[in-house]
Amino acid sequence: MQKFKKIFQNTAFVKLFFANITSQLGSIIGLTAFTFYLLDRFSEQPMYATLTELMFSLPTLFLFFLVGVVADRLDRQKVAYYCDVIAALLSIILLGAIYIGWMPLVFAVLFTRSGFQKFFFPAEQGLIQGTLSKEDYGTAAGLNQMIGSMFNLFGTGLGVLVYWGIGVYGAVIIDAISFILSGILIKMGTYSKKAKSPNGEHSLRELNLKFVLTDFKDGLLYILRHKLLMVLIGGFVVLGVVNGGLTVMPIFILKYKLAPSSYEEFAIIFGIVIGAGMLIGSVMAANIVQKMKFYHLIVFGLVLGGSSVIFSSVVTTVWLFFSIMFVLALGIPFINVAIGGWLPAIIDPKMMGRVQGWISPLMMLAHSVTLGFIAIMYPTYMSIEMLYWIVGAMLLFVGMFYFIVLPRISEQKENQDSTLSTSV
Template identity: 60%
Template sequence: MKKFKEIFQNANYVKLFFANFTSQMGSTIGLTAFMFYLLDRFSEQPFYATLTELMFSVPTLAVFFLVGVFADRLDRQKIAYYCDWISALLSIVLLLTIIIGWMPLVFAVLFLRSAIQKFFFPAEHAMIQGILKNEDYTTAAGLNQVVMGLFMLFGNGIGIFVYWTVGVYGAILTDALTFIISALLIRSCRIPEEVRLPNGSHKLNDLNIALVFKDFNLGMKYILQHKLLSALLVGFFVFGVVNGGFSVMPIFMLKYKLEPQSYEEYSILLGVIFGAGVLIGSFVASLLTQKIKLYQLIIAGLLISGSFIIAASFSGNTLTFLVLLFAASFGLPLVNIAIGGWMPSIVDPKMMGRVQGWISPLMMLSQSLTLGFIALSFPDILKVEMLFWMVGGCLALVGVFYSLVLPKLTKKSEENVKTHSLEKRSFQS
């Protein structure tokens, strides 16, 4: 609790924290309401619900080579600020396209809004790295995981409640309002220039195609030269598969197997139970980071979550299904907090944007491929249980892979840090 109190004494961090919270809220409520709107309107065509999730992930593949370079070369605060304002404007445009009712145009606007939002996180994450101390990174990762837990706990419920009360139009207007609040919080921050512009001042006109691809390739070389980062990147690719499957499969399980008549109500309960598991797991993980090694937390979390997700596929009733998903959700924060606290300490602040510029597209590529595969094969080829086998199996396999490589790479990384520290002291003497 002392660590949480200390970190919230940093005014800039508090504003960035709540800006991230409200920006995520702007994505969650409208997207959830829109998915249930499509499930109601096109009940016999689950393809549309999957396509909605695709419009959240695919845009990364269109802008992946830009987001990291922008975050490292341009003013990070302005990037986050303008992302929110443009997203708010596009939410209004999205509302108008839904009123028109032409679905290709609706998905095109959803695609564009999602593409703009992809620039927000690398810039915001890099600013947080710059304003916090090294020992605060794990605490910040824990707080981010708590926020994620709150969204899982209340996000779907709020989205469905808003959809029931004011409809999909009201939900999207709520989106626009939360983006505006986030933008105002970003603007009120007093971020030092060396954090906003770690590589010096550049204008948008300076970022020609040659420079963009040079920086993007530099990020790839940086990752490949650091074996620990490379190993973590393999895991991120598989996490995209998990995100893609998990974004639709619990709802599909309820709608098409367990609770076809009342899946909306049970979806709220599912969100509450899953979010509660993530919240409890977040507090436990935050305590464990002080006592055991981060890579051990990652491996344990992957194996716990993977095992219970596979077990959930065999559920014969809704109660068993919810209990098993609660157990699976408990393991996820162990992974997220450990990686979230680890990454800033092993990545050069001047390279954070470009490293994130590789992580996000890899995750979104695998997420998009997974969602595309589900859209084409479910329910004709793939049964809902198979989705759980695929996702749980991926988590368990990564857990086994990490148990083989991370202990050695961590030891080698720690030895390199000690050697560098001794050389630095010798030079200073």
């Protein structure tokens, strides 16, 4: 408690903390409400709900090479502030697009707004890094994880309640207000020059695209030269597939199979079930990560998750489906904690940023490809059960692959490190 009290005495951090919450709140409420609006209005065209998720994720694939550079080279406070201001303006434009009812315009606005939002988080995190002392980083990360878990628990339910209470237009207005509040909080903060512009002052015109692409190429070559690292990053790709599928598949199975007349109410409970499972799983994984090999945790999480996804496809009651999804949610944090703890131990600190710069777009590519696959195949060519079988089989296959490959590669890596240490 003393650490939390200390960190909240830093007024600059407090403003950033609540700016992050309000910005996330705006994104979640609007996206959730709009998804349910589409499912109501275009009940026979579930593809529209999938496309909404794609508009949120696809910008990462187009902007991944710019996001980190912009946060490092330009004034971070201005970047975060203008991201919020532009997102608020686009939310107002979105109101008009929904009123007109022209879906290409609606999706174009969603895509553009999501693109600008991608620049907010790295800029905001850079400000936090420059605002806090090193011993406070862990406390700040714990707070952000806590907020993330709360959004997992209640985000979907809050979005549905807003949609029921004031409709899709009211939800988008809340979006705009949330972004405006976040922008005001960012603008009010006082930050050191080092926190805002750690690499000196630059203008947008000075950013060299060739230099940026060269850096990303170096990161890719580093990954390809390190077998263990390459295999582990493959795990993030699998998580991208799971995240992509789980954004729409549970809603579809509730609406079109298990609870057609009350799927919205059950969607709220589903969000709570998943959030609670991931929260409990995170605590369990954190407590045993020091006692087991990383690859044991990864394989356990993949096999548990794959089995749960497959079994959930054949259930005939909502509560049994929720029970199995809770088990899936328990397993996912074991993968996250293990990979997240392993990567810093095997990556050269000089290359960490460039390697991380590849992880997010690879995950999002898998996420987007999965959503695109679902949009094309369901319900014309595949049943909802078949989608669950495919995602579950992928998790099981990768789990078995890791069970065979990771112990050997890990041992080779340890022997190499031991040899280098001895020679030095």
